[in-house]
Amino acid sequence: MNAKQKKAGLRAVRMAATTLILAEGCTTTLCVKNFLRNKNYLAYQADVSKWLYAVAKREGWAVNDNGRFRVYYFPSLKPLPQ
DSSP: OOOOOEEOOHHHHHHHHHHHHHHHSOBOHHHHHHHHHHTTEEOOHHHHHHHHHHHHHHHTOEEEEOSSOEEEEOOOOOOOOO
């Protein structure tokens, strides 16, 4: 018996991306989509891409677009002058 899948949304994408960046140092939409699907979410690549880009812009995350896909990571923190 299959449990009903939860529909992925902006909040789930943010949680998944944050978890993956903390664990791996960076993430992609494919990694986020797979993570969500493993958590029984109904997630599509196009939707995840749109939501992840919106989250990254709002949160100030760094994005590296290599022409094929985007890699998302937290920006480096610069040491404060003492």
